[in-house]
Amino acid sequence: MAEPKSYRNFIDGEWVECAARETFEDRNPADRSEVIGTFQRSSQADVEAAVEAARRAHRRWRQVPAPKRAESLFRMGEILLKRKEEYAREMTRDMGKTLKEARGDVQEAIDVCYYIAGEGRRMFGFTTPSELPNKSCSSLRMPVGVCGLITPWNFPMAIPSWKLIPALVCGNTVVIKPASDAPLSCYHLVKVCQEVGIPRGVVNYVTGGGEAVGAPLTRHPGVSLVSFTGSSETSRQVNLACADSYKRVSLEMGGKNAMIVLDDARLDLAVDGALWGAFATTGQRCTATSRIIVHKKVHKEFVDRLVERASVLKVFAGVTRAMRIAREEIFGPVVCILAADSLDDALEIANDTLYGLSSSIYTQDLNKAFVAVRELETGITYVNSSTIGAETHLPFGGTRRSGNGHREGAAHTAIEVFSEWKTVYVDYSGKLQKAQIDNN
Ligand code: NAD
Numbered sequence: 001m002a003e004p005k006s007y008r009n010f011i012d013g014e015w016v017e018c019a020a021r022e023t024f025e026d027r028n029p030a031d032r033s034e035v036i037g038t039f040q041r042s043s044q045a046d047v048e049a050a051v052e053a054a055r056r057a058h059r060r061w062r063q064v065p066a067p068k069r070a071e072s073l074f075r076m077g078e079i080l081l082k083r084k085e086e087y088a089r090e091m092t093r094d095m096g097k098t099l100k101e102a103r104g105d106v107q108e109a110i111d112v113c114y115y116i117a118g119e120g121r122r123m124f125g126f127t128t129p130s131e132l133p134n135k136s137c138s139s140l141r142m143p144v145g146v147c148g149l150i151t152p153w154n155f156p157m158a159i160p161s162w163k164l165i166p167a168l169v170c171g172n173t174v175v176i177k178p179a180s181d182a183p184l185s186c187y188h189l190v191k192v193c194q195e196v197g198i199p200r201g202v203v204n205y206v207t208g209g210g211e212a213v214g215a216p217l218t219r220h221p222g223v224s225l226v227s228f229t230g231s232s233e234t235s236r237q238v239n240l241a242c243a244d245s246y247k248r249v250s251l252e253m254g255g256k257n258a259m260i261v262l263d264d265a266r267l268d269l270a271v272d273g274a275l276w277g278a279f280a281t282t283g284q285r286c287t288a289t290s291r292i293i294v295h296k297k298v299h300k301e302f303v304d305r306l307v308e309r310a311s312v313l314k315v316f317a318g319v320t321r322a323m324r325i326a327r328e329e330i331f332g333p334v335v336c337i338l339a340a341d342s343l344d345d346a347l348e349i350a351n352d353t354l355y356g357l358s359s360s361i362y363t364q365d366l367n368k369a370f371v372a373v374r375e376l377e378t379g380i381t382y383v384n385s386s387t388i389g390a391e392t393h394l395p396f397g398g399t400r401r402s403g404n405g406h407r408e409g410a411a412h413t414a415i416e417v418f419s420e421w422k423t424v425y426v427d428y429s430g431k432l433q434k435a436q437i438d439n440n
Pocket of ligand 1: 209
């Protein structure tokens with residue numbers, strides 16, 4: 001077995017030990033005797049150094065033309081593509097998802113780099129006529145400042161990339177704190193930033209616990225925006241900390257995602273979708289299928305088929321909506337099945353949750369599908385497909401306790417999160433003109 005490597009923080013363009021010179025071990029979850037590496041057990045002092053570096057770098061990085069910033073991000077995509085296999089294998093050791101899924105995780109980061117690189121030449125603002133003569137009105141996107149990025153362990157490269165890459169193209173600088181259970185893939189991403197020549201201080205990487213590193217980042221007055229993905233419970237603390245210092249905060253949280261199977265559904269497809277949605281990544285996806293609501297006419301047949309296919313796994317049937325298992329996120333390979341009398345009943349059960357991330361419906365009736373798309377109170381809805389499998393160029397996020405109204409992923413909506421609008425009025429009339437007053 002290879003000697004465990006020692007990984008450092010990346011602050012102001014240097015790989016450094018944390019102030020306390022303490023480390024923690026990152027172990028392979030499939031073989032706890034394998035230490036993958038030691039990472040810095042950082043604290044507030046390291047957060048402060050990283051934020052200070054990011055603040056200094058912001059003055060210069062914001063002046064780099066966005067198409068130039070984007071060229072570096074495109075090159076990141078090229079390097080990630082070249083190293084996809086290597087990084088996927090390391091990810092599997094680091095956090096335990098299968099190699100096939102780890103490849104998908106790295107691919108997501110590649111897709112984000114390529115898509116967002118295009119934004120460097122778009123990032124559209126708009127122009128509009130003025131109500132006054134000889135005056136122009138337009139709007140531009142400006143960077144927000146220093147962004148604190150806090151990420152979970154289950155998509156250890158994809159989720160950091162959703163935040164890091166759009167933040168950079170918009171001209172922000174960042175301090176990123178990955179989950180302590182899986183900090184290695186984010187380390188690789190940051191290494192690639194360095195390799196493509198992103199200037200010192202623009203990207204800072206600080207490892208350590210949520211209380212020790214995440215919390216000081218959310219409270220730091222030099223941080224203008226916090227983008228957080230994790231559980232709803234932690235999100236609440238992040239939200240409160242950000243409120244105290246008036247930070248912009250984007251929260252991507254958990255889910256209790258429902259799949260509806262109507263009596264006209266293709267059951268073979270629905271069973272495939274249920275197995276994939278509930279048990280892929282051992283159910284450790286925020287969009288994992290957690291409740292399956294089946295029309296009573298096909299309930300027995302669906303359960304029989306699902307149980308047969310999942311016989312090696314544990315499946316909970318006969319659940320009622322009041323049970324804890326039907327209400328709280330489990331974040332594991334567990335799914336419960338509820339019976340419904342009709343589409344309306346199924347929709348009511350599906351919406352009877354504190355969460356609102358993803359949902360799906362299986363039906364051959366187009367009218368019912370469109371009703372469900374309209375009525376399901378989630379940020380994402382699939383028709384005749386499982387609740388998982390988002391594509392990076394579409395908005396990703398949820399309602400209620402699954403999100404706070406922002407949409408990340410890499411869609412243009414991520415640009416909304418990481419930029420501020422600046423409205424520009426140019427009066428070339430040569431006289432004082434007063435809006436709302438001169439023309440009325
Ligand atoms: P978690 O909430 O335990 O941790 C997330 C991150 O927050 C970690 O980096 C952690 O160290 C940090 N943290 C902990 N306490 C903090 C504090 N007080 N202040 C600031 N940061 C703090 O979540 P997890 O177990 O890593 O991930 C699983 C959860 O993430 C599930 O609920 C899942 O649904 C959710 N998730 C959501 C999405 C999404 O896009 N909606 C995607 C993936 C995972």
